[in-house]
Amino acid sequence: xxxxxxxxxxxxxxxxxxxxxxxxxxxxxxxxxxxxxxxxxxxxxxxxxxxxxxxxxxxxxxxxxxxxxxxxxxxxxxxxxxxxxxxxxxxxxxxxxxxxxxxxxxxxxxxxxxxxxxxxxxxxxxxxxxxxxxxxxxxxxxxxxxxxxxxxxxxxxxxxxxxxxxxxxxxxxxxxxxxxxxxxxxxxxxxxxxxxxxxxxxxxxxxxxxxxxxxxxxxxxxxx
Numbered sequence: 064x065x066x067x068x069x070x071x072x073x074x075x076x077x078x079x080x081x082x083x084x085x086x087x088x089x090x091x092x093x094x095x096x097x098x099x100x101x102x103x104x105x106x107x108x109x110x111x112x113x114x115x116x117x118x119x120x121x122x123x124x125x126x127x128x129x130x131x132x133x134x135x136x137x138x139x140x141x142x143x144x145x146x147x148x149x150x151x152x153x154x155x156x157x158x159x160x161x162x163x164x165x166x167x168x169x170x171x172x173x174x175x176x177x178x179x180x181x182x183x184x185x186x187x188x189x190x191x192x193x194x195x196x197x198x199x200x201x202x203x204x205x206x207x208x209x210x211x212x213x214x215x216x217x218x219x220x221x222x223x224x225x226x227x228x229x230x231x232x233x234x235x236x237x238x239x240x241x242x243x244x245x246x247x248x249x250x251x252x253x254x255x256x257x258x259x260x261x262x263x264x265x266x267x268x269x270x271x272x273x274x275x276x277x278x279x280x281x282x283x284x285x286x287x
Contacts, residue, residue, distance in 0.1 A: 083176045083261030088268040096280055097256035097272040098143050101179060104172075104258065105141075112175045121169040122148065124159035132159065138168075139196060145252040146181060147188060149196060151213035153245045158214075160185045166251055176261030181253050188248030197242045205240045206230045257285070 094100040108117035118138040140147040168181040210227040257271040267287035272280045
């Protein structure tokens with residue numbers, strides 16, 4: 064047997080480890096609200112973090128039976144009301160949220176040794192807000208929202224491309240498409256927001272805002 068015939072040596076996950084930065088996160092560093100603190104970190108992630116898509120977040124949902132699923136979605140807006148993303152309401156996550164509106168968002172900013180974890184309740188955005196965002200999307204993305212029955216089983220890629228081509232022939236570039244009735248936004252109103260900063264020797268800083276009954280925020284430090 065030659066060297067080329069030998070089974071490839073796979074990396075050992077147990078041997079993979081990095082020493083995180085020493086700069087920490089203290090309670091005195093935090094903004095008054097979690098959205099203000101998120102804005103600070105998001106700006107740093109977008110300008111200093113060398114991240115491919117700093118607005119990429121892992122959205123985790125669970126169906127009515129509690130079976131979880133996760134996927135990466137792009138954040139499109141945030142303010143004191145919450146964090147907004149758009150999707151097909153008939154997709155798996157759309158169906159999950161219709162049955163169980165509790166959701167978790169994870170922003171994995173690995174190059175900065177940071178994570179932000181949002182837990183809250185998702186509600187659909189208004190149609191006016193959805194339509195305004197849909198109009199801002201590139202023409203091809205608008206066509207894609209119509210072409211794909213998200214999360215359904217299809218026979219092959221050719222079916223998807225045929226559906227797209229038919230729509231592309233019907234709507235010229237620059238022509239306004241109607242907003243799909245099954246497509247729109249979700250706004251996640253946060254109930255807790257954790258800011259995680261990697262530290263040496265796995266003694267990470269974890270500071271979590273938790274909403275009080277009166278709408279104000281309490282900050283807790285969690286053991287790493």
